[in-house]
Amino acid sequence: MTRIIAVCNQKGGVGKTTTAVNLSAALSMAEKRTLLVDADPQANATQGVGVSIGEDDPTLYDVLCSDEEWTPDSASSYLHKTALPFLDLVPATHHLAGAEIELVSAIAREMRLRSFLKQIGQRYDYILIDTPPSLGLLTLNVLVAATSVMIPIQCEYYALQGLAELLNTIRLTQRSLNPDLTIEGALLTMFQSSTLLSKQVVDEVRTSFNEKVFQTVIPRSIKLAEAPSFGKPILLYDIATPGASAYMKLAQEVMGGDAA
Ligand SMILES: Nc1ncnc2c1ncn2[C@@H]1O[C@H](COP(=O)(O)OP(=O)(O)OP(=O)(O)O)[C@@H](O)[C@H]1O
Numbered sequence: 001m002t003r004i005i006a007v008c009n010q011k012g013g014v015g016k017t018t019t020a021v022n023l024s025a026a027l028s029m030a031e032k033r034t035l036l037v038d039a040d041p042q043a044n045a046t047q048g049v050g051v052s053i054g055e056d057d058p059t060l061y062d063v064l065c066s067d068e069e070w071t072p073d074s075a076s077s078y079l080h081k082t083a084l085p086f087l088d089l090v091p092a093t094h095h096l097a098g099a100e101i102e103l104v105s106a107i108a109r110e111m112r113l114r115s116f117l118k119q120i121g122q123r124y125d126y127i128l129i130d131t132p133p134s135l136g137l138l139t140l141n142v143l144v145a146a147t148s149v150m151i152p153i154q155c156e157y158y159a160l161q162g163l164a165e166l167l168n169t170i171r172l173t174q175r176s177l178n179p180d181l182t183i184e185g186a187l188l189t190m191f192q193s194s195t196l197l198s199k200q201v202v203d204e205v206r207t208s209f210n211e212k213v214f215q216t217v218i219p220r221s222i223k224l225a226e227a228p229s230f231g232k233p234i235l236l237y238d239i240a241t242p243g244a245s246a247y248m249k250l251a252q253e254v255m256g257g258d259a260a
């Protein structure tokens with residue numbers, strides 16, 4: 001069964017996009033058929049895999065704001081190829097910000113992404129969805145469409161702030177709109193082995209977070225921060241770095257959780 005993983009935390013700059021881009025690249029390098037969906041109007045994931053979008057190209061905005069009854073054929077026209085053979089993209093542009101407003105008055109406004117992914121889901125082993133730093137209708141569409149949520153947590157002071165609100169939103173979504181949604185786990189990001197603070201945050205998250213915390217910890221690495229400016233996932237930019245190894249290890253851990 002296709003696993004649809006929402007990479008979600010309404011706190012900004014915690015490593016959501018870096019994780020969505022590099023984990024999807026790592027899964028695709030393991031020859032898993034993978035789709036990356038960019039659900040953030042900042043369009044960082046689209047840029048991160050080096051896809052440039054023309055004015056007339058179909059994007060996630062069109063997916064969410066169209067009244068179309070999807071068929072597998074019509075839905076597949078929204079899929080873009082990337083430099084990696086097993087990785088496709090549903091891109092975003094800044095126009096996606098308008099969807100948040102247009103959806104307010106739309107019918108079945110929380111179900112739009114879910115209906116779309118239903119038509120193309122069976123083509124993929126994994127679908128990863130990058131979300132914006134907010135808990136609005138875009139994120140709600142993602143939580144309704146997903147099978148699980150991965151929560152990146154930055155190894156910094158205030159790391160756990162806002163987590164209760166996110167967990168509450170997940171719970172409400174489970175209760176009313178998507179009972180099958182599970183929590184994939186928390187992912188510690190931007191870890192600096194040289195600082196006591198990083199270690200304290202890791203300890204705190206491992207002891208106080210009641211859900212799974214991934215064994216893999218993503219180190220702070222300048223190469224991970226540089227790679228997007230070249231439009232490349234870390235595995236294509238510099239595979240021989242700790243950041244690349246960490247995302248490959250995370251992919252192994254995610255795949256290890258597969259029943260199939
Ligand atoms: N492990 C890392 N090491 C060094 N820099 C990192 C790492 N992970 C992310 N960054 C950098 O930190 C910044 C924030 O990361 P990212 O864009 O992935 O966060 P985000 O949660 O998607 O942010 P937003 O909430 O704005 O969407 C970016 O400049 C990114 O390149």
Ligand SMILES: [Mg+2]
Pocket residue numbers: 016017018040042044130131132
């Ligand atoms: Mg982001």
